[in-house]
Amino acid sequence: MESNKTFTMIKPDAVANGHIGAILDKITSNGFKIVALKYTALSAEKAGEFYSVHKERPFYKDLVSFMSSGPIVAAILEKDNAIEDYRKLIGATDPSKAEPGTIRNLFAKSIDANAVHGSDSDENAAIEGNFFFSAFERF
Numbered sequence: 017m018e019s020n021k022t023f024t025m026i027k028p029d030a031v032a033n034g035h036i037g038a039i040l041d042k043i044t045s046n047g048f049k050i051v052a053l054k055y056t057a058l059s060a061e062k063a064g065e066f067y068s069v070h071k072e073r074p075f076y077k078d079l080v081s082f083m084s085s086g087p088i089v090a091a092i093l094e095k096d097n098a099i100e101d102y103r104k105l106i107g108a109t110d111p112s113k114a115e116p117g118t119i120r121n122l123f124a125k126s127i128d129a130n131a132v133h134g135s136d137s138d139e140n141a142a143i144e145g146n147f148f149f150s151a152f153e154r155f
């Protein structure tokens with residue numbers, strides 16, 4: 017299991033608000049290398065599959081509908097200690113609790129529309145990266 021990779025999405029709110037460029041700049045200027053990158057969209061079915069770990073949670077239905085509401089950017093990122101460092105860079109799930117300067121503090125408006133996804137473990141980073149990217153799409 018690789019411990020130097022994580023997976024991220026720029027969520028529909030941040031894409032719609034014009035923050036793709038600023039978020040990618042935050043990512044690369046904080047030492048993350050982009051291994052794979054894709055501008056795409058999730059159908060409701062695909063969003064449900066991606067977030068299936070949360071299917072018993074009260075916010076699941078709204079989350080699936082939000083994540084399929086518009087295009088997203090998906091990426092695999094590489095850096096030493098990628099999972100932990102990227103979670104630190106994005107900040108708390110609730111942007112009102114995210115540290116100043118974090119991506120969610122800067123670009124997110126609410127706990128559901130919170131600008132970005134970041135993997136929570138090496139195992140999930142591998143599963144999530146494989147969900148979007150083939151071997152031919154990684155550099």
Ligand code: CDP
Pocket residue numbers: 070075079108109127128129130132133134136
């Ligand atoms: O994204 P993160 O790992 O920080 O949070 P999570 O607990 O794995 O939840 C996944 C996503 O569900 C969050 O990023 C939010 O978009 C959404 N969520 C929500 O809408 N309401 C909550 N109370 C918790 C999460």
Ligand code: MG
Pocket residue numbers: 134135136
């Ligand atoms: Mg999570």
